[in-house]
């Protein structure tokens with residue numbers, strides 16, 4: 001049985017039998033894996049505290065021929081959302097966001113195909129989160145970059161209809177997934193203001209640890225949240241459970 005070690009992001013877990021858990025994790029070098037953590041539900045388990053969604057960890061696992069499930073030898077946490085949550089004033093919201101980020105990565109990570117850019121995005125977002133980056137800005141940044149990496153974020157350089165600049169803001173029409181300038185958007189839709197577009201342009205060339213210095217007021221933040229929710233729903237063909245929980249928390 002070949003054994004592999006890799007840095008990984010823990011995405012989710014579920015129960016297996018009486019005492020075990022299945023752990024879904026994104027490795028840096030070999031894509032998304034599903035593995036059995038033996039005894040993880042026992043009181044004295046070596047996996048205690050290592051399986052929270054969005055934990056970054058060193059993982060060692062055995063891959064067995066012709067089996068989908070790997071067997072996890074150990075998980076050594078490097079950054080844990082539990083520590084992050086303790087530092088945020090709004091604990092429930094921070095924990096909810098950790099779940100949300102992990103679910104987004106899980107939905108978008110291809111099974112068994114390496115996607116190092118996705119790994120690096122998730123990893124840098126955990127670091128910024130741990131260092132106290134503003135949670136709402138971090139969420140809009142993460143959605144923006146995730147959709148860009150998949151090649152499905154609408155173009156921001158010019159209106160696809162008339163080629164004009166988005167100098168008065170943009171609108172995402174009701175049944176579409178692109179932005180139009182306000183002159184072309186005659187039938188309404190989700191408005192994205194100049195302030196919101198400015199945030200996106202800054203986010204396009206910034207790392208997430210710079211977010212504290214990139215302004216985003218509540219109203220333009222809300223516009224981006226709505227536009228991104230629509231893009232995510234259309235491209236994943238579903239509404240994420242963790243996103244619903246976050247909305248209920250508010």
Ligand SMILES: [Zn+2]
Nearest residue numbers: 159162181184
């Ligand atoms: Zn136009």
